[in-house]
Each structure stands twice: as structure tokens, then as C-alpha cells.
Amino acid sequence: xxxxxxxxxxxxxxxxxxxxxxxxxxxxxxxxxxxxxxxxxxxxxxxxxxxxxxxxxxxxxxxxxxxxxxxxxxxxxxxxxxxxxxxxxxxxxxxxxxxxxxxxxxxxxxxxxxxxxxxxxxxxxxxxxxxxxxxxxxxxxxxxxxxxxxxxxxxxxxxxxxxxxxxxxxxxxxxxxxxxxxxxxxxxxxxxxxxxxxxxxxxxxxxxxxxxxxxxxxxxxxxxxxxxxxxxxxxxxxxxxxxxxxxxxxxxxxxxxxxxxxxxxxxxxxxxxxxxxxxxxxxxxxxxxxxxxxxxxxxxxxx
Amino acid sequence: xxxxxxxxxxxxxxxxxxxxxxxxxxxxxxxxxxxxxxxxxxxxxxxxxxxxxxxxxxxxxxxxxxxxxxxxxxxxxxxxxxxxxxxxxxxxxxxxxxxxxxxxxxxxxxxxxxxxxxxxxxxxxxxxxxxxxxxxxxxxxxxxxxxxxxxxxxxxxxxxxxxxxxxxxxxxxxxxxxxxxxxxxxxxxxxxxxxxxxxxxxxxxxxxxxxxxxxxxxxxxxxxxxxxxxxxxxxxxxxxxxxxxxxxxxxxxxxxxxxxxxx
Numbered sequence: 001x002x003x004x005x006x007x008x009x010x011x012x013x014x015x016x017x018x019x020x021x022x023x024x025x026x027x028x029x030x031x032x033x034x035x036x037x038x039x040x041x042x043x044x045x046x047x048x049x050x051x052x053x054x055x056x057x058x059x060x061x062x063x064x065x066x067x068x069x070x071x072x073x074x075x076x077x078x079x080x081x082x083x084x085x086x087x088x089x090x091x092x093x094x095x096x097x098x099x100x101x102x103x104x105x106x107x108x109x110x111x112x113x114x115x116x117x118x119x120x121x122x123x124x125x126x127x128x129x130x131x132x133x134x135x136x137x138x139x140x141x142x143x144x145x146x147x148x149x150x151x152x153x154x155x156x157x158x159x160x161x162x163x164x165x166x167x168x169x170x171x172x173x174x175x176x177x178x179x180x181x182x183x184x185x186x187x188x189x190x191x192x193x194x195x196x197x198x199x200x201x202x203x204x205x206x207x208x209x210x211x212x213x214x215x216x217x218x219x220x221x222x223x224x225x226x227x228x229x230x231x232x233x234x235x236x237x238x239x240x241x242x243x244x245x246x247x248x249x250x251x252x253x254x255x256x257x258x259x260x261x262x263x264x265x266x267x268x269x270x271x272x273x274x275x276x277x278x279x280x281x282x283x284x285x286x287x288x289x290x291x292x293x294x295x296x297x298x299x300x301x302x303x
Numbered sequence: 304x305x306x307x308x309x310x311x312x313x314x315x316x317x318x319x320x321x322x323x324x325x326x327x328x329x330x331x332x333x334x335x336x337x338x339x340x341x342x343x344x345x346x347x348x349x350x351x352x353x354x355x356x357x358x359x360x361x362x363x364x365x366x367x368x369x370x371x372x373x374x375x376x377x378x379x380x381x382x383x384x385x386x387x388x389x390x391x392x393x394x395x396x397x398x399x400x401x402x403x404x405x406x407x408x409x410x411x412x413x414x415x416x417x418x419x420x421x422x423x424x425x426x427x428x429x430x431x432x433x434x435x436x437x438x439x440x441x442x443x444x445x446x447x448x449x450x451x452x453x454x455x456x457x458x459x460x461x462x463x464x465x466x467x468x469x470x471x472x473x474x475x476x477x478x479x480x481x482x483x484x485x486x487x488x489x490x491x492x493x494x495x496x497x498x499x500x501x502x503x504x505x506x507x508x509x510x511x512x513x514x515x516x517x518x519x520x521x522x523x524x525x526x527x528x529x530x531x532x533x534x535x536x537x538x539x540x541x542x543x544x545x546x547x548x549x550x551x552x553x554x555x556x557x558x559x560x561x562x563x564x565x566x
Contacts (some may be wrong), residue, residue: 004459025530029551032304032394033528045532060523060533063352067525070356074532187305213467238377246349269526272393275550 003293004279006040007259008238010161010186011122013040013095013196013261017251017279020242020265021046021099021125021165022071026085027092038276040261041095044081047128048101049110051077052121054211061198066219067266068196070210073130076113082118090120097163099125101133105153113157124160126151126185127169129192131214141167141192144179147242151183163240166190166231168220173227174234181235183281189240189263190231191224216266218244225257232258232299235285246274258299304528305330312384313366318450320373321418322382324390329365331394338399338519338555341369342527344391345380355381356524356550358496359395367394369449372418377554396527397554399428400494400517406435407454409491412484413551414440414505416477416497417448422519424451426494427460438490439463442477442497446470478504485512492516493558503563516558522549537562 004015019030021043027036036042054074061068076084081098089096098115102108111123128150129141130131140146141164151164164180166173168191177188198207199244206212224243232239241259246267254262267274286294307328314325331341342354355377361368365384384390400422411430413423420441427437442465443449449471455462464472465480473480478501481493493504493516502518507515508537525531529551538547538560547553 023526023531025526025528029526029528029530031305031346045530054532056537057535057546058523059535060353060525060531062351062353062523065352067535069525071532074535217352262455266352267530270349270354271391272526272528 002167002283002291004103004283004286006295008187008260011095013257015040015279016255016261017275018043018095018097018240018261018263018281019268019275020263021127023265023268026081027089027096029087030257030268033272034276037093038279039094040279041097041122043097043099043125043263044085045075046073046099046101047075047078047081047111047115048073048103049078049114050108051075051080058207058209061207061213063198063215064219066215066217068198068208068213068215069193070208070213072210078114082114084289086120095122096120097123097125099127100154101127101130102269105150108150109153109157112154116158116160121160123163123173124154124158125163125165125189126154127165129165131167131169131193131195131212134170138165141165141176142170144175147176148179148183151180151185155184161186163187163189165192167192168223168243170226174230177235179230181237185237187238187240188231188235189242191220191227191243194220216244218246221250225253228254228273229257231283231299245278247276248285251278251282252285252297255297256299256301258301260295260298304394304396305334306391306393307331308389308391310390312386312388312390315386315529319381319447321370321450322373322471323360323368323370323527324369324381324384325366325392326392327365328367328392329359331392332362332365332367335359335367335395336399337429338422339395339397340526340554341367341392341394342396343369343381345377345506351377351380351526356392356396356527359425359518360421361425361428370418370421370424393527397550398552399521400427400555402433403492404429404507406433406491408434408436410436410438410488412440412481412490412493414477414481414493414495414497416442416501419495419497420451422496423494424455427458431460435491438462440465440477441480442466442470442480442501451497478508481505482508485514490514491512499564506558506561506563517555517557518561519555520549520553520561524550526550
């Protein structure tokens, strides 16, 4: 038996596979299809303080091996989440992580503070990197200083472990990762989606109601892998890798590039059993390699 | 909700651009209700990436059928599948049509435009089984848009055909045909599926006739499970208009709830 567990320092996962925010609803949506306790963890859909309507449809555009979305974080808000959803997730034997959003710094703090007062969460993932909320895809994760301020503010009000989710829409992602680390983030997860455009040539109109969206899926995997590699070499805190992971091979590659754990996102749509199948595939591979602990491979890229 | 990765195709039929696939998927077939849909993987490759949502056209104890028109790459790939091949199918997804006890012994109008007839065949069968009298309206631009004509006639229900060019049945829009019939009789309910303009017009007609109605809506979808919020549409609940998920809260909505795209 290979030991699949991952010790992030602040959190121990039974395996490295976490369902990614925005692709897994509030977790319960996938319950009819498999036992959620198989997961290393799950990150629920982004939470603002108040319910949020999200962006004008169409919100999805398919591109070669990719998906551009502009959902705009439609959601029920943190109060309804804690009242109606969290009690149902709290009994799970998997790490339940809440994704924290905010229009500005104070809202991030309010959401994090509210969540910290409730039982059942293993950690918070700070979503400072959604490209679909402000004009032109702007977000705090595009600026090391704004990242530092937001992380610092949230750390002041919440004792829960914090994972900061980074944007790939920057010149140097390592600068932002270092800022998050310096401000006290216990881990970083990367990457969120790539700001993208799809258009219809016939009508010369954008395919998405919000014009721009975020690209995810296999199309972004090599880019995400590169960024995980770059960040993992610079920071001391654990890196959680994501971006186009569709198979156990993809997940293992992220670990070799330096990720301690991975998140699986868009793959959940294409194959709702993606997460448990990836976990099984990673286990089989580790066994075939004669590994005792899967985490031995983290950062083992030979360069 | 089930994922059947080995739904074996047992029959394929084709009329020009329209296709019917029958597949064996016992778990899904056991739970399926009219108006629900399937999320089907059209290729084992990652391009195209997303599953395609398709209405359940017919359902037996162990098999399900889909009826579709080739409208893009996904349906084109699906149309190439042969008997014996296996599909990765998830379902049954969404909420179906509301079948009410008071439909018994009453006429129920089932109005389909083009490929919109897809979910109405299963519906009409269930209505009949529940003691109601389905009255089918099937409209298209021309006779070749009515490929299910023979199949419907064999089922023995009352059927009213319309074509825009008059090549078969009533000459004109199916909405005009429904309007004409509503002057003569009063069904208990109307179910519709088809182009947006057709459904919006039917919703107006039903409101004027004080006739309850439900429509099945279409959208590009991400997950089909209510997890991604990619397929939303404005829906009125009471005085509140909000984005609802077509995959989870629909695809069937009451006529008065739907905010039509032309509004």
C-alpha cells in the first residue's frame, strides 16, 4: 500500500486531489455520483458576503481543448452557505475548504471572519484571482502589494489556515506568490483561469455576455505547469497546482514540478468521476514505481 | 443520477440532418422522467471538450433514445456513431415536465417545433399511460423537417402537422395552428419545446387563453449537475427575477416564469 497522504503543515490530506472551486458547486452536487470522502479535499464555490447574481449569459464558450467561462461568481452568499450547506458538509471525512471572495479588502475580511466562526472548515482559499468580476479582468492577484494587503487583512480576522489562489494573468507570478507568503499565507494555489476571448466571426460579437472570460481545461496545462514550477522554486510554503488536470498523469506531473497537492476543475464537467479516477491512477502509478509515499515525488523534476 | 460509461448503441436511424440513437442504459432508463435530459460525451478525445445535453426522446425498461439534429461539431460526431459502439452517458439530469393527476381524461397539447419534438414523444407516452389524451402538434419549415411523422402516426395519438411552405399539413407556423385549435377546444395544459420565438409566441397564446403551459429550454451547459452555473437564464419566481440554472432548476419551466430573450 502506497501512502497517498499529503502533509501541508497546517492540514493533512488523505490524498493530494482536491476538487477545485467553481467546478464543484457547494460539493453536494456530486454526492449522487460518488462518495465525497474519497477526495483529498474539496473547495466550494466562491463566497461573497451577500448573494450575487453573476454575469449576463452566455457564460460558457468551448474552445479547442478548453472552456472559457464568465460565470461572475453567482452564489448564495456566506450566510446561506453557513446555514444551509456547511452543516451538511461538516460530517465529511475530507478537507472542506471555503473559497473567499470580496469586492474590496473589507469584504474579504468580513467573509473570512464570518466563516471562521463556524465549524467544519479545514481551511480558506482566498480568491483574489477571478478574472470575471471587474472590468478588464482586474483582480488583487495582479499586484504583489494588493495581494500582500488582502492576505494580511484576512489573517488578522481569521485563524483558519489560508491558501491564496493566484492569477496567471501577470508578468511574474513568483512576485505575487512571495507577497502572499510574506503576508502570512500558509499555501498558494495556482493557477486560476487565463483571461481570454472567444468571438463569432459571422456576427462579429463576443461569444460571452461579459465579453471576456477565463480559459481553463487541457489547453492551459503546460502554462500552469510552468508557473507551478516557477513558484515552487521560490516559496517555502506548499504549492497546490491546478490548471487543466484531466488525468492521473497530469496530476503527477504537477507534483513532480513542485506541487504538494493538486486541484481538479474543468475535468469534473467532462468526467464527473474525474477526481476518484485520478486518485486511483496516481496510486497505481506510485505502486508501479515502488514508492512508499507518493509525496516523495514532489519537486523531483530533474533539471 | 448515474454515469453509464458503456451505454451500448442498439439502433441508429437517420433522416437527412436528423438522427435517432437508441442505447442500453438500464439504471438511467429506470429513473428517467419525461423532460429530463442526458449529458453525453461525444468523443473520447478532449476536443470537443464538453458533454452535450440531449433530451430523452423515449425510454423503455432498459433503453433510452435520443433524437437530434446536427447543429455543430458535437452533434456531428454523435451522428457518426454506429450500432454496437458505446457512449459515456450521464443522467437523468434536471427536472422534467409536471404530470398532474387532473390531466386524466383531458386533452393535453404537446407542441414541438423541429428537433424540439425530442422530449415530447416520451411525454406523450407517459401522458397516455396516465389516462390523459395527448394531442401532438409538430411543425417544421418543410416536410423533411418532420422526420418523426410516421413514428408519431403509428403511436395512434391525434397529430396535427404544419409546415411553413405547406408541403405537409397546415400551411403556416405551428403556433398559428395551435391558436386555430384553441378556438375550437380547451385542453387542460400545453407542453412545448422548440425555437425560442415559437415558445415565446405560445406562451403569449396560452396566457390569452388562460391555459397553463410548460416549456423545455435549451442552453450550452458545463456540468449538467447544477455545479458550474454556466447555463443560467432569467426566471421570474413571484416578483423576483433571477438567474436560474437550466440544468438543475429546469430545463422545464412554467410559461409565466420564463423571461423570453426578446423581452
